Amino acid sequence: xxxxxxxxxxxxxxxxSPKIHTAALVACxxxxxYSLFPIHPDNKQxxxxxxxxxxxxxxxxxxxxIPHKQNVIEFMDELTPTAQSIGAVNTIYMRADQLIGxxxxxxxxxxxxxxxxxxxxxxxxxxxxxxGAGGSARAVVYALVNDDWHATLAARRIEQAQQLATSFTxxxxxxxxxxxxxxxxxxxxxxxxxxxxxxxxxxxPLPEGTELSKNTFVYDLVYNxxxxxxxxxxxxxGLNASTGLGMLIEQAALAFEKWTGHNPPREILFEAVRATxxx
Numbered sequence: 001x002x003x004x005x006x007x008x009x010x011x012x013x014x015x016x017s018p019k020i021h022t023a024a025l026v027a028c029x030x031x032x033x034y035s036l037f038p039i040h041p042d043n044k045q046x047x048x049x050x051x052x053x054x055x056x057x058x059x060x061x062x063x064x065x066i067p068h069k070q071n072v073i074e075f076m077d078e079l080t081p082t083a084q085s086i087g088a089v090n091t092i093y094m095r096a097d098q099l100i101g102x103x104x105x106x107x108x109x110x111x112x113x114x115x116x117x118x119x120x121x122x123x124x125x126x127x128x129x130x131x132g133a134g135g136s137a138r139a140v141v142y143a144l145v146n147d148d149w150h151a152t153l154a155a156r157r158i159e160q161a162q163q164l165a166t167s168f169t170x171x172x173x174x175x176x177x178x179x180x181x182x183x184x185x186x187x188x189x190x191x192x193x194x195x196x197x198x199x200x201x202x203x204x205p206l207p208e209g210t211e212l213s214k215n216t217f218v219y220d221l222v223y224n225x226x227x228x229x230x231x232x233x234x235x236x237x238g239l240n241a242s243t244g245l246g247m248l249i250e251q252a253a254l255a256f257e258k259w260t261g262h263n264p265p266r267e268i269l270f271e272a273v274r275a276t277x278x279x
Contacts (some may be wrong), residue, residue: 001033002258004058008050008072009065012036014198014224016273017063020252023265023272032060051075054092055099061259062092063252069135076101087167091255102258105139108251109221109244110147116242117188117217125187125215129154131162131178131205132192136221140190145171147278152186154178178205179199184213191220196228205231212237223248245273 001014003025007017021034039046047068053059064072069088073079076089077098083089089101126149129135133155145168152174155161165173183189189212195205212218218234220246227235234241249269257263 001031003030003060004035004061005032005034005061005256005259006059007063007065008037008039008047008068010038010040010067011124012038012065015065016276017252018246019165019272019276021256023269024253024256024262027264028260028262030262031207037062041071043069047071048075048225051092051099054094054132057094059071060093061255063255064090064092066135073101075099082106082142085167086142088135088138090251093256093258097135098131102255103139104254104258105136105247106143106146109247110143111250111254112242112246113143113188115220115246116219117240126150127169127186128188128190129151129181129183129186130190130192131155133164134192137193138164138167140192140221141168141173143198144190145173149188152176154277181206181210183210183216185225186216187217189218191218191222194222196220196230196250197222198224201225202229204233204262206230206233212239214220214238216263217241220244237267245270249273 001010005021018034025032037050054062068088072089078100080102083101083103086103088103090102091102093100128144128149130140131154141151148209153161154176156178161175172215186241191205193205195203218239218241220228220230222228223243223245228243231241232242249266
C-alpha cells in the first residue's frame with residue numbers, strides 16, 4: 001500500500017510535520033508521501049474538495065492545524081469523544097465507510113507531560129495553571145482534568161476563558177487574569193499562547209520578573225525556538241522546563257498509528273526534527 005498523507009492549514013511554510021511523518025514511514029517500512037495542503041481560511045470549497053479525497057480513498061489521512069481545526073467539523077460523519085469534548089479536530093481518517101474527526105493533541109500532550117515529569121500519585125501535586133484560552137488550551141485542559149489535575153485558566157480575555165470553562169461543566173475550573181497570576185501556588189504551568197514563538201523570541205506570556213515556585217514544572221507548547229524565553233527564564237530560576245516539541249512528536253505519532261496501524265519509534269522522529277533544527 002502507498003500511504004498518501006498530509007496536513008491542512010494556513011500558512012504551512014514552517015511545518016515540521018513532513019519531516020516527522022516521512023521519518024515515520026521510513027522507520028515502519030512503508031511506502032508513501034506526506035504533503036502540505038495550504039488552504040486559505042475563506043476557501044471552504046477547497047477544504048471540502050480535499051476532505052472528499054479522504055472519503056474517496058485517494059488520501060489515507062490528514063492532519064489539521066490552524067485555522068481549520070473547527071472548520072473541518074461540518075464535513076465529518078463522526079467525531080471521537082475526545083474531538084467532541086475539545087471541539088476541535090486535528091486528525092481525519094476513514095473507518096467502516098465513516099469519515100472520522102479525531103483529536104490527538106490532548107493524549108499527545110498528556111503522554112509527553114508524563115514523559116518529562118513522570119507519573120504522579122493521584123491528587124498529590126496535581127494543580128496546574130494554563131495560560132491562554134484558545135484551541136490549544138482546550139486540548140490541554142481536557143487532558144489535565146481527565147487525568148485528575150485541578151486546572152486554573154489564566155487569560156487576558158476573561159470572557160474567552162469563561163466560554164472555555166463552560167465546555168467542561170463536569171469539572172471545577174478556576175479562572176484568573178494573567179496579570180493577577182500567583183504562579184507560586186501551582187505544581188505545573190502550561191503556556192498555550194503563541195507568545196515567544198519565532199520570530200518574537202523575546203516575548204513571554206508571563207509578566208516580566210514573575211517569580212515561580214521552586215517546585216513548579218514549566219511546559220511551553222511553543223517549540224520554535226528550541227528554548228523559548230519562558231523556558232529560559234524558568235531554567236534560570238533553577239526550575240525544570242520543557243518546550244512542546246515532545247507533544248508535537250507524540251500527537252503526530254498517534255495520528256500516524258490511526259492511519260497506518262503502525263506505532264513509529266519516537267526517538268527516530270525526534271532525530272528527524274533535530275536534524276533540521278540547528279541549536
